[in-house]
Amino acid sequence: MTEATYFILAALLQEPLHGYGIIKRAGEQSAGRVKLAVGTLYGALDRLAEAGLVVIDHEEVVDGRPRRYYRITDEGVTAVREEAVRLQQAARVVTVQIAVMGA
Template identity: 55%
Template structure:
């Protein structure tokens, strides 16, 4: 799963959100690493909707513009949790190893 997709799903885990709120929540959750542009966000939401990971919770008109609120589906929550577990296991594989020497650290960093 790509990082933007992960953080879109993560943004929706607590409550349904509209597009701009998803952008802000994803940025906050990622520590500023993920900054979604509108085109990227809505393409991802369309894909996630077709994959049944998110669904439109509500449609309304605000200041003359259509606004959709999206929510995470059960399938989306399962995918999010599986990806979180996969990333945690991958991080543990690195963190759990001892470096044999300072020379090895220098070799890895260069």
């Protein structure tokens, strides 16, 4: 799983969001470090939807323009949880070694 898809799924854990909302949420959750580009977002959302990790929750029309809300699926929650474990383990590989160096 790429970093972009990971943060998209993470952004959707609380509630369904539309595209622009995902970008903002991902920025908030990472303290500004992650800035999803729009070109990244829509391509990644298409792939996630095809993989069944997200689905379209509902669509609204605001100011005459459509707004599409995406919802994470149970499968998506499982996938992002497993990825979090992998990231945690990857981080440990380095931190443990550096801790030993310092000792």
